[in-house]
Amino acid sequence: MRLDQRGDSAHSDVMTGHQDDFRHLDRAGRATAGIARNPRLTVNIVVGAGVALAWVLLAAMAIRGAEALGSAPGDILLRGLPQLPLPDFLERFFALCLSPTPLDASIGPRALALIAMWLLMAIAAMLPSAAPMIRTYCEIADTARIKGEPVVHPLVLVAGYLGVWLAASMLFAALTLAVHAVAAPGGIFDPVLGVTGGLALLIAGLYQFSGLKEACLKKCRNPFSILFSNWSAKPIRVFRLGIVQGIWCLGCCWALMLVMFAVGVMNIFWMALIGVFTLVEKQTTGSLPTRLAGAILLVWAAALLVVSL
Numbered sequence: 001m002r003l004d005q006r007g008d009s010a011h012s013d014v015m016t017g018h019q020d021d022f023r024h025l026d027r028a029g030r031a032t033a034g035i036a037r038n039p040r041l042t043v044n045i046v047v048g049a050g051v052a053l054a055w056v057l058l059a060a061m062a063i064r065g066a067e068a069l070g071s072a073p074g075d076i077l078l079r080g081l082p083q084l085p086l087p088d089f090l091e092r093f094f095a096l097c098l099s100p101t102p103l104d105a106s107i108g109p110r111a112l113a114l115i116a117m118w119l120l121m122a123i124a125a126m127l128p129s130a131a132p133m134i135r136t137y138c139e140i141a142d143t144a145r146i147k148g149e150p151v152v153h154p155l156v157l158v159a160g161y162l163g164v165w166l167a168a169s170m171l172f173a174a175l176t177l178a179v180h181a182v183a184a185p186g187g188i189f190d191p192v193l194g195v196t197g198g199l200a201l202l203i204a205g206l207y208q209f210s211g212l213k214e215a216c217l218k219k220c221r222n223p224f225s226i227l228f229s230n231w232s233a234k235p236i237r238v239f240r241l242g243i244v245q246g247i248w249c250l251g252c253c254w255a256l257m258l259v260m261f262a263v264g265v266m267n268i269f270w271m272a273l274i275g276v277f278t279l280v281e282k283q284t285t286g287s288l289p290t291r292l293a294g295a296i297l298l299v300w301a302a303a304l305l306v307v308s309l
Contacts, residue, residue, distance in 0.1 A: 040138040043154040047127060047134065054124035060086060061094045061117070062268040098266065107177070114176050118169035121260075123162070125275030126253055129282050130161055133223040133245050140227055152238040160242020164250055172257065176265060194308025197262035201301035207255035208294025216251030217290065220282050253278055259297070262304070 063083055086094075096106070096113035134154060141151045179196065207213050219226065223245065230241050256274050263270045281289050 039141065039151070039153050039155075043134060043138065043158065046155060047131075047158060050123055051127055054120045054127075057090070058120055058124055058266075058268055058271065060084060060090075061097060062266050064094050065098045065266045111173055111177065114173035115166075115169045117265075118172040118176075119162075119166055121257075121271060122165035122169060125271055126165060126249060126278060127158075127162070128275060129220075129253075129278045130158075130245070130249060132282070133161075133220070133227070134158060136223045137227050140224075140231065144231075150233040152233060152235050156235050156238045157242040157245070160239040160244075161246040161249070162242075163239075164243055164246025168250055168254065168257075175261070179261060194304055198301050198305035198308055200258040200261045201297050201304060204255040204258045205294045205297030205301055208290050208297065212251060213255070213290065214287065216248045217281065219248040220245075220252050221285070252282070256293075262300075 060083070093113050093116065096110045097117045134157065137154050137157050141154065144151050182196070226244065227241065230237070230244075232238055232241070253274075256278065259274065260267065260270065277289070277293060281293075
């Protein structure tokens with residue numbers, strides 16, 4: 001009889017979820033355990049903290065760049081902000097990113113610093129636009145969990161997504177080194193020379209009207225079908241799924257990132273504008289925002305090329 005009661009009690013615990021009762025832990029332990037068993041909360045905290053930290057670091061770098069370098073749009077406002085004290089390794093990181101030194105023995109550390117800088121920019125400006133995709137995965141995962149099916153943590157998906165932007169950051173860092181090599185004789189960290197900036201804007205503007213841009217944008221706007229049809233309980237497949245989503249996002253936004261070469265790689269105001277536009281573009285239907293941005297970029301490119309030539 002006692003065995004039956006114990007069996008009924010165990011069955012009741014499973015049905016009501018009391019097997020996950022953490023009342024024997026202290027307050028911090030209960031909070032930690034609650035976060036650990038709630039993947040959606042965990043991914044929201046990690047992604048939110050990552051985006052916030054990226055913006056803080058980029059803002060600190062932009063403030064130091066405004067103090068030490070040439071005048072880019074918004075630098076007057078940045079110069080009025082206080083410089084918070086930071087660890088020496090961050091100061092060294094900022095110096096490597098902001099100083100256009102010639103290609104010498106420091107090329108290795110400088111390349112790594114620029115890769116990290118571009119990745120921070122991607123996390124700050126692009127990761128928020130992936131929130132609908134992450135939320136959709138969490139919703140599908142919640143449904144699978146209720147059915148008792150195994151689920152891969154959403155952070156695996158996010159890791160795959162950021163892996164694509166890490167690869168893109170390497171390419172952008174290489175392009176930044178090439179631009180700095182051209183600008184180095186002047187000794188000033190200019191955004192780019194006029195013709196180079198005009199060409200960057202021209203490419204970005206034309207891409208806004210391309211079929212590839214439209215196809216990638218359509219995939220980014222409707223992540224459910226891709227996530228649902230490729231659902232898997234294997235981490236490696238979910239990681240690959242994140243890579244696929246990252247490729248579609250990169251296909252939408254790589255040309256917009258080129259605008260940073262025309263306004264200053266560390267222009268935090270334009271970075272924020274691109275991030276907001278990307279978020280709006282992925283959340284709205286129709287092609288009006290995309291085409292309007294493309295038209296503005298083309299007019300800007302033409303004006304800059306005429307002035308430069």
